[in-house]
Amino acid sequence: MRPVLVLAAVLLATALGVGGYLAWQDGLVPVSLGDGRALYVPAAPEFQEDAARLAVLLPAGPGVEALLVAQSDLPLLERGPQGGLSGLLVATLEVSRHGRRWRLTVRSGWRLQDGTTLDANRVLQAIGPAAGRLGGQGRVLDAATLELRFQAPPTDLPEALRHWRVPGSGPFVRRGTTLTRFEGFPLGRAGIAALTVVTDPALLESRTWAAGLASRRWAWAAFPGGVAPGDMAKARLAPCDELRLQDGSIWFLSRRLRRLRPDSADWTRTRLFGAWQGAMDLPYDPLGL
Numbered sequence: 001m002r003p004v005l006v007l008a009a010v011l012l013a014t015a016l017g018v019g020g021y022l023a024w025q026d027g028l029v030p031v032s033l034g035d036g037r038a039l040y041v042p043a044a045p046e047f048q049e050d051a052a053r054l055a056v057l058l059p060a061g062p063g064v065e066a067l068l069v070a071q072s073d074l075p076l077l078e079r080g081p082q083g084g085l086s087g088l089l090v091a092t093l094e095v096s097r098h099g100r101r102w103r104l105t106v107r108s109g110w111r112l113q114d115g116t117t118l119d120a121n122r123v124l125q126a127i128g129p130a131a132g133r134l135g136g137q138g139r140v141l142d143a144a145t146l147e148l149r150f151q152a153p154p155t156d157l158p159e160a161l162r163h164w165r166v167p168g169s170g171p172f173v174r175r176g177t178t179l180t181r182f183e184g185f186p187l188g189r190a191g192i193a194a195l196t197v198v199t200d201p202a203l204l205e206s207r208t209w210a211a212g213l214a215s216r217r218w219a220w221a222a223f224p225g226g227v228a229p230g231d232m233a234k235a236r237l238a239p240c241d242e243l244r245l246q247d248g249s250i251w252f253l254s255r256r257l258r259r260l261r262p263d264s265a266d267w268t269r270t271r272l273f274g275a276w277q278g279a280m281d282l283p284y285d286p287l288g289l
Helices: 003-026 062-072 120-133 157-161 206-214 229-237
Strands: 028-030 053-057 077-079 085-087 090-096 101-106 136-142 145-150 172-175 178-181 194-198 220-222 240-244 250-254
Touching: 062 172, 062 178, 062 194, 085 090, 090 157, 101 120, 120 136, 120 145, 206 220, 206 229
Parallel strands: 053 194, 053 220
Antiparallel strands: 028 090, 077 085, 090 101, 101 145, 136 145, 172 178, 178 194, 220 250, 240 250
16 A cells, blocks of 8 residues: 555544544433422412511621522522532523533523513523633523533532522512512412511611511511620510521521421521411511502
8 A cells, every 4th residue: 555545544544533532521410409399399389378568677688689699599509408509491402521511401491570481592591691601602402402612610500500590580589678479489388478578787786686676577687796685585585586696696586487497507598488377366567568
């Protein structure tokens, strides 16, 4: 065989090998996900126990904003109780072997608060800017599927998807610091009709705070510190449980509020969806909202 033909054959074999390897590297493999819908356990109210319009007293700060956003705008992925990732607004997630291509399949039939149905274009609109900051570009493949390509493999993209949210996808409609139940939420009816976060610093003064707990003005209230012993005695006579969270904060939570379990590691991730009024004497609309 002529040397030229040998060289051509070697080059062709090399090209085919390189091409095959690159194609294999660009192939997609699934990322293991649990079903995030299982994290949203429905409330179980008796007659009218889901009609409560509640108020919570919290100090102003970024935590309040994070808590409110978490109820109105859901992320693509959630962290499950055992620490694994669960798909919420996405049903499946795939990644190429080189880590630069990611494919997301959107959860079908997910109704949004504006009356539309979630699709790949809506998700890309929501997460495109954040992906761009990581050097990524997105494109819609079809109504249910979108793809993200990055110049270099992003660091732990699934973790980022836990923080990338789609506005208006959650169980509560947000107006300022007030949440009202979204009746069309795909996973069912939330157990609370409305909740307002009150951040007035004057109300966190010890005597006012204690009087509000004693009169059941709040469904729950954060401990402001420096409370006089007499006022503290009044607060502890109120029908509240004292909860100490990992960040050092203390909450006084009404015993009449069923299945509200603050996330001890990060209270801003607390889900309000499955909580409800567990007794008829829980204050209804305590602020006249």
